[in-house]
Amino acid sequence: MxxxxxxxxxxxxxxxxxxxxxxxxxxxxxxxxxxxxxxxxxxxxxxxxxxxxxxxxxxxxxxxxxxxxxxxxxxxxxxxxxxxxxxGLQAALTLGMIPTIAPYLLPGMLARLRAGDITRDLRLREAQTSDLLAALREGRLDAVVLADPVAAPDLVISPLFQDRFLLAGSQGRLGGPDPGHRALEPTALNPDHLLLLDDGHCLADQALAVCAIDRRQTRLDLGASTLSTLCGLVAQGFGLTLLPELAVRAEAAGGQGIVLRRFARPEPFRQIALLRRASSDQGAWFDDLGVYLCAAGEELIAAARLRCPPV
Missing domain, CATH: 1.10.10.10 (Winged helix-like DNA-binding domain superfamily/Winged helix DNA-binding domain)
Known part of the structure; x- marks a missing residue:
């Protein structure tokens, strides 16, 4: 005994x-x-x-x-x-994020972790959706933050928040913020004017789906790999792009020459979600992480709606 x-x-x-x-x-x-x-x-x-x-x-x-x-x-x-x-948020965590989310959401999340006195060893991998899902399934990542993830039996998906799309362009192209309060229809955009990210970025695919455009219809293929590059081109009048609210504070701050317009209701959006393997532990870390990510995202979205209010 x-x-x-x-x-x-x-x-x-x-x-x-x-x-x-x-x-x-x-x-x-x-x-x-x-x-x-x-x-x-x-x-x-x-x-x-x-x-x-x-x-x-x-x-x-x-x-x-x-x-x-x-x-x-x-x-x-x-x-x-x-x-x-x-x-939940004390042990080491390896987190993956797509490039159109990480630079915007991560700073606010880390600030909240520090404010909450969370001493977590956080490792981040920034990559495209397919690479992150492969790493998650192979156990090289504990969780990933994606946009519009596809349901799968081996994954647990926790929706975080909706990130609406705005149309970004120079004042010369858009004529100022919402002139005449005319509602924009995504499908009415001229494909020749639309700037997109490289193939493989889910944001590019989402923008094409929103506007009902085939990539072969677009003439400006600039090989941009970041939203910052696209916004720099847009500010110089080279075209238009779809900008998620999450990126507005960083990419379209006042004085950068970018005008924002909202689309007609229901506004197009992408669903931001946190994913883990269904076989991984169901500890509080996953829910706690979701809370911090939501808080960081909602702050950025509120700032975007202050800059460009919903119509």
């Missing part, structure tokens, strides 16, 4: 109460059950732990030594359980 945590817990209760009946009440167990566990503990150790007096229970010398060790063991056990519950 081996010593159990239950036996140590009952013995501590007995040492505190100095009475089998009161100890049983403290331990929320029947008195015979508590008494049996104490006897088993004494049998395992081969020593008497208490002196059983008519109206009192007194620890023996061996009992005092066992109690001191039991206190340490139970304290360490409680700390281990507490640490496991807090483990």
């Amino acid at each position: 081996k010593i159990t945590l239950r036996q140590l817990s009952y013995f501590r209760a007995l040492a505190q109460a100095r009475n089998f009946g009161r100890a049983a009440e403290l331990a929320n167990v029947s008195q015979p059950a508590l008494s049996m566990q104490i006897k088993e503990l004494e049998a395992i150790l081969g020593v008497a732990l208490v002196e059983r007096l008519p109206r009192d229970v007194r620890l023996t010398r061996a009992g005092r030594e066992v109690l001191a060790r039991a206190e340490r063991i139970l304290s360490e056990t409680m700390e281990l359980e507490s640490s496991a519950r807090r483990q």
Whole structure:
């Protein structure tokens, strides 16, 4: 037989109460059950732990030594359980994000982690959707943040927030912010004017789907790999692009020469989501991470809607 945590817990209760009946009440167990566990503990150790007096229970010398060790063991056990519950955002985490999300969402998320006194060893990989999904499934990533993920039985998808698309262009092309308050229809955009990211970026595919355009219809293939590059070209009047609200604060700040217009309702959007493997642990880390990501995203979206209010 081996010593159990239950036996140590009952013995501590007995040492505190100095009475089998009161100890049983403290331990929320029947008195015979508590008494049996104490006897088993004494049998395992081969020593008497208490002196059983008519109206009192007194620890023996061996009992005092066992109690001191039991206190340490139970304290360490409680700390281990507490640490496991807090483990959500304390342990190392390898997180993947697509390039049209990472530079905008990550700073706000990290700031909230610091403010929450979360000491997490965070490793980030920025890559396109297909590469991130492969790494997630192979166990090289713990979670990924994607846009419009496709449901799969081996993945758990937690929606975070909707990121609406705005039309970005120079003042020369758009004529100022929403002139005449005319609602824009995505399908009415001229494909010749639309600037897109390289093939493989899901944002490019989403923009084409929103505008019902075949990439072969677009004439300006500039090989841009970042939204920053596209916005720099747009500000110089080279064309138009679809800009997610998440990127507005960074890419279309005042004075950068970019005019923003909203589309007609229902506004096109992409769904930002957090994913993990269905086989991975279901600890609090996943939900906690989602909370921090949502808070960072909602702040950026609020700023975008202040800059370009919904119509």
